[in-house]
Amino acid sequence: MKIYHTSYLEISKSALEHNLQFLKNFIGDDVKISSVVKGNAYGHGLEVFVPLAENCGINHFSVFSADEALRVHNSINENSTVMIMGLINNEKLEWAIENNIEFYVFEPDRLEKALEAAKRIGKIAKIHIEVETGMNRTGFAMDQLPAVFQLLKNNSSHLCFKGLCTHFAGAESIANYYRIKKQQHVFRKVIKKVDAAGLNPEQKHTACSAAALRYPKFQMDLVRLGIIQYGFFPNKEILIEYLTKKKENQNPLQRLISWKSRVMDVKKVKTGEFVGYGTSYLANSDLKIAIIPVGYAHGFNRNLSNQGIVLINGQRVSVVGTVNMNMITVDVSNQVNSVKKGDEVVLIGKQGDLEISVSSFSEFSEQVNYELLTRLPENLPRLVVD
Numbered sequence: 001m002k003i004y005h006t007s008y009l010e011i012s013k014s015a016l017e018h019n020l021q022f023l024k025n026f027i028g029d030d031v032k033i034s035s036v037v038k039g040n041a042y043g044h045g046l047e048v049f050v051p052l053a054e055n056c057g058i059n060h061f062s063v064f065s066a067d068e069a070l071r072v073h074n075s076i077n078e079n080s081t082v083m084i085m086g087l088i089n090n091e092k093l094e095w096a097i098e099n100n101i102e103f104y105v106f107e108p109d110r111l112e113k114a115l116e117a118a119k120r121i122g123k124i125a126k127i128h129i130e131v132e133t134g135m136n137r138t139g140f141a142m143d144q145l146p147a148v149f150q151l152l153k154n155n156s157s158h159l160c161f162k163g164l165c166t167h168f169a170g171a172e173s174i175a176n177y178y179r180i181k182k183q184q185h186v187f188r189k190v191i192k193k194v195d196a197a198g199l200n201p202e203q204k205h206t207a208c209s210a211a212a213l214r215y216p217k218f219q220m221d222l223v224r225l226g227i228i229q230y231g232f233f234p235n236k237e238i239l240i241e242y243l244t245k246k247k248e249n250q251n252p253l254q255r256l257i258s259w260k261s262r263v264m265d266v267k268k269v270k271t272g273e274f275v276g277y278g279t280s281y282l283a284n285s286d287l288k289i290a291i292i293p294v295g296y297a298h299g300f301n302r303n304l305s306n307q308g309i310v311l312i313n314g315q316r317v318s319v320v321g322t323v324n325m326n327m328i329t330v331d332v333s334n335q336v337n338s339v340k341k342g343d344e345v346v347l348i349g350k351q352g353d354l355e356i357s358v359s360s361f362s363e364f365s366e367q368v369n370y371e372l373l374t375r376l377p378e379n380l381p382r383l384v385v386d
């Protein structure tokens with residue numbers, strides 16, 4: 001296969017099928033899964049990922065913003081729903097309503113503007129009322145809710161109360177347990193108020209990946225699953241908790257993503273010479289190095305200078321010298337099979353019996369999985385593989 005790019009990502013279809021089957025079994029038939037595809041589908045490539053998820057029966061997608069919603073809208077079939085959890089400018093509300101795009105409403109201005117837009121175009125707006133339960137980010141405060149409810153009741157022919165929702169402030173960490181429990185208590189109180197107001201949102205939802213696993217009662221009608229569908233537990237704590245509860249010892253998820261490149265050149269370096277820019281790596285013996293056309297401009301973090309590990313010929317090799325904008329150099333002196341131009345390089349993923357996991361990669365670069373994935377440049381080719 002011929003590609004113009006210096007590296008590429010592979011996205012595994014069968015791994016996604018496997019993960020979604022696992023999640024459906026775990027969550028059950030009564031709870032809807034919304035596939036969270038913000039951040040370019042956590043780096044997997046939104047346009048590549050969405051149709052794959054649809055093929056697995058997913059028909060609800062959540063994004064942060066209107067630009068992402070537009071991209072999902074252009075990638076889905078007409079039975080799928082898009083939900084904006086964050087920013088949509090008032091000027092784009094008509095567009096959203098016109099195209100059946102659902103959106104969060106968490107402050108009075110958007111609520112009023114949504115109502116006006118719905119009236120103007122004569123189409124009902126499907127809105128999710130986000131409530132502040134203790135994260136202190138977006139969401140209506142308790143004392144704002146009576147007015148919100150009144151407005152919804154008075155305008156039910158223009159505004160559809162599609163969802164009632166909140167977000168937990170770090171459900172993946174037990175250190176936040178008390179805070180999350182308080183949020184859950186507040187959300188329960190809000191539900192009572194909604195009931196008392198005679199309103200009936202179709203979907204109550206609170207749970208991200210970690211909360212769906214850790215607090216099953218809060219799966220409610222819909223879970224907003226991001227990181228886990230891509231084959232990653234939100235953090236090690238959640239993985240260990242899951243395995244302990246289930247008395248299992250194997251990670252039930254499969255990673256979708258691999259990142260690959262090819263050796264662009266190999267050369268010898270004499271004892272006492274420095275490799276690359278500056279003096280950060282001194283050759284203590286005669287070396288053979290391979291040059292790989294991937295650098296920080298491609299998402300290979302500079303913190304991996306003299307630290308990163310990649311796979312070539314089924315063996316681990318270390319990055320020597322600094323990570324450049326477009327290149328790294330690795331020490332291949334001890335390779336059994338001589339490394340040559342064109343050999344496959346695995347930056348993330350498996351080669352032979354070995355694997356570079358995103359988490360090991362991100363530990364060195366001090367990034368969490370989420371950050372590393374979403375920073376993979378949008379212009380890297382994403383190839384779907386089985």
Ligand SMILES: *Cc1c(COP(=O)(O)O)cnc(C)c1O
Pocket residue numbers: 036038085167207208209210224225226227228234
């Ligand atoms: C990103 C996000 C999610 C998904 O989080 P994961 O930890 O990736 O499952 C859910 N809800 C909201 C509001 C989000 O912003």
